[in-house]
Amino acid sequence: MTDPGRPIEARNEDQVIADDLVKRFGKFVAVDHVSFRIASGEIMGFLGPNGAGKSTIIRILCGLLGASGGRAIVAGIDVSKDPEGVRQRIGYMSQKFSLYRDLTVEENLRFFGGIYSVPRAELAERMRFAIDMAGLAGREGALVATLAGGWQQRLALGCAVLHRPPILFLDEPTSGVEPASRRRFWDLIHSLASDGVTVLVSTHYMDEAEYCHRVALINHGRLIATGSPAKLKQTAIGGELLLVECDGLGATLAALQDAPDVQDCSVFGNALHILVGNAEKSLSELPDFLSAKGLRPRRMARIAPSLEDVFVQLIAADVAGRRAVA
């Protein structure tokens, strides 16, 4: 291999393979038999609450944590057998900001250029690319500590791609970043992916999941669903969704939980989302059911589920499933 920093040619190959990964910390199971594959140039989003195990999976794939079971293969290399080989081919942004705050923008880039042995002939051009990408032109000499959150995160991404890794692991790269900067960050991720870079990115912002080619929902260390956002919204929810706008959310919620055909009921902002087997049927039957209890919803309508609906639904089903097993 002449230059390990170059993206790998075969674009159709899976760049990241997690095969039955398990990670235990003592008795606590942080990652519970997780398997997935990410194809070259694909953006895979890890969605899940804090503590779900997203970071742990990413750290295993980077070789920072040893798996208790299963296999992790990154860029065709078994992570447990050749972690250094993997490290040369990945870029990583950890959840906690981890550039040197007491170094300037340029000094940080030069440091990672040296650490990744970016060829000297290329380094100036790569640093220019990273600075432009992060929108930091003119601030090369600024101490990183003085930069706003969005800039810091884009610089971190710049440092992570300096050596042209074919695979990027981004652990909650947009946490603590204002919405406009988040949007811009995702544009960067998309442009990298269109150049063939494989991206695994975790987030707990539901709206960000929509930017991903494919989403993996993670809860309690388990992968509870994977698929494109569109596909998840169509199929994963296992029913049809109704919106109920009403006064007295609490009373209506309590009443609907006992209503026929209603599989689930949850609060979304100032309205309720209810999951039913058949939308037409419920739309005709539920008003009578509610008025019998003295409740008059202002509006009921069938809606397309958002990813958040899917997520809430799947997690509820997951919790119920686990209880049933226990």
Next chain:
Amino acid sequence: MRLRRLKAIAVKEILQVWRDPRSLMIALLMPFTQMFLLGYGVTLDLKHIPVCTFDREASQNSQALLKHFEASSYFAITRNVQTYPALVDAIDRADCKIAIVIPPDFSERLNDTGSSTVQAILDATDDNTANIALGYALAVVSGYSADVALDALNRQGTQFQQIQPMTVQSRVWFNEDLESRNFIIPGVVAVIMALIGAQLTSLTISREWERGTMELLISTPVKPSEVMLGKLAPYLVLGWIDAAFCLIIAAFWFGVPFRGTVFTLFVTTTLFLIVVLGIGYLLSVLIRSQIGASQIALLLTMLPTTLLSGYVFPIDQMPKVIQDITYLVYSRYYVTIIKAIFLKGADLPALAMPILFLLIYATAVMVLAARAFRKNLD
């Protein structure tokens, strides 16, 4: 190992030290202050020991004896008292370390019997000082005693020549004036280097853990040996600067004779620096908090170095068990080396043994530190 990565680490470390006033203060100011504090504070020479006199006779003879005390540079008469309670008071107040009491029949007995006594009362709370003071007092008294004897014989008409069948003609080597400072100051340099060296590097890895930069660093292809050498290199330079400060102060300010070569000093000092910096680094790798690592470094270097390195307290006067333990104290080798270079002008071959021990230490510390650095979070 790649030089490129090593250099990247070293440059980064230099920038960080440069921008961290705390590290720089430790590095550059501490050797100065410690050198003067320890250099002036630690001396074993006793001069001008405060004396209280109680002359109960007040005769020509008694005053002549006390004149001898006054003339001696080892004593300084601080009080003349007239009663025993006043004498006790002087000792209680620590106005004097030793009291000389001349009995009322001092001259009478001297004339009648040809011999007399004086009383010395010693404050032995510091037994070392008391012992030395008593020794000096005996010398002063016997000097006077010899004068009296000679005088008496002369008066009897005998043209008396002092007979001394055998004497020792002593010649003191290496520290001709028997100045304890010449013996202690080079050791002080060793102590300061040991303390500061370990302090400097004890922060370097723990800082990365505390600031969260370590997670990213270990996700890169950098090797533990590159991190170690890259981080130690800038501190070695700082260590050289510190050593130069201390050694220059020792030679030019305190006037300790320097009889060796700068080359020998440079080689051995570098070796010692590698050991102390390596120990600080090892602690930093093992203990992931800056406070913890620097405290442990202080504890581990301070006590053994001050007590067991032989810089003040001679190792060959320690109990056997303690002597064996001192072989583990790396500072003792450098104390031996630096004293030999300064005072004896020793060259490298003469110092082969302590150098060998330091080499073993350096190798062991490096290997341990490189192994202890793990590139994972488990």
